[in-house]
Amino acid sequence: MQQFLDAALGAATAAAGVIRDGYAGGFKVRTKADASPVTEVDEAAEKTIKAHLAALFPDHGFYGEEFGIDRPDADYVWLVDPIDGTKAFVRGYPMFSTQIALMHRGELIVGVSCAPCFGAGETFFAARGMGAWRCEGVDAKAAAASRVQVSRAENYAETSLSMGNIATLAGQPRFARFAASVIPQLQRIRGYGDFLHYHLLASAKIDAVLESDINILDIAALAVIVREAGGVFTELDGGQLTLETGDALAAATPELYRRLQRELV
Structure with missing residues (x-):
């Protein structure tokens, strides 16, 4: 290796x-x-x-x-x-x-x-x-x-979430549900974008990233980094990353990931 x-x-x-x-x-x-x-x-x-x-x-x-x-x-x-x-x-x-x-x-x-x-x-x-x-x-x-190492955040009240390229998601019912039920509970919402929000996630500066309209080349290396830092990184629906991937959800802890992902399926 x-x-x-x-x-x-x-x-x-x-x-x-x-x-x-x-x-x-x-x-x-x-x-x-x-x-x-x-x-x-x-x-x-x-x-x-x-x-x-x-x-x-x-x-x-x-x-x-x-x-x-x-x-x-x-x-x-x-x-x-x-x-x-x-x-x-x-x-x-x-x-x-x-x-x-x-x-x-x-x-x-x-x-x-x-x-x-x-x-x-x-x-x-x-x-x-x-x-x-x-x-x-x-x-x-x-x-x-x-x-x-990623943070230990598990609860929404302690979570800083960065979102990127959400144009495709914005018109979908699942994003409307997410915006209504999750966003008001979060500590902070930002849109750092590109490499930066994943660097921040891997080093415990923020706690989760939600992103759409991407391809695997944008996130493949970052997924390895976040996972090795202790985080979770999948497609929005929980699927594993492939050459056809077009969206991503990453979170610092499995519990935070599960809570966010439940709101997006």
């Missing part, structure tokens, strides 16, 4: 150099078929990550946000979003990250989430059975890392 984690960390560090250089400006932007932006920096970072991982594991599959799936039937498949938060990147604010995860026969086993321009940089990482860790900067191998 350590070799996979080391490879992911090395790939994230290499991509961070590309992204930081590009963040200074002057990059080209175009619009994809789904109306989302993509830059030449996204593409260069993904190529850098893929080259790094392919050199170490030539038999592994690769599923990238910008160039699609290669060898999807391999036992090991890397899931990569080189810049999760391209809209933020394009507008010049640092709410974006590099997401690298490894899936083994359908199970997520390694996750690295690197926010290269968020302050001095911030990297969270985890591997199955090895706990979740945080370090400042983008080179986790060279930096001192501290272990992170």
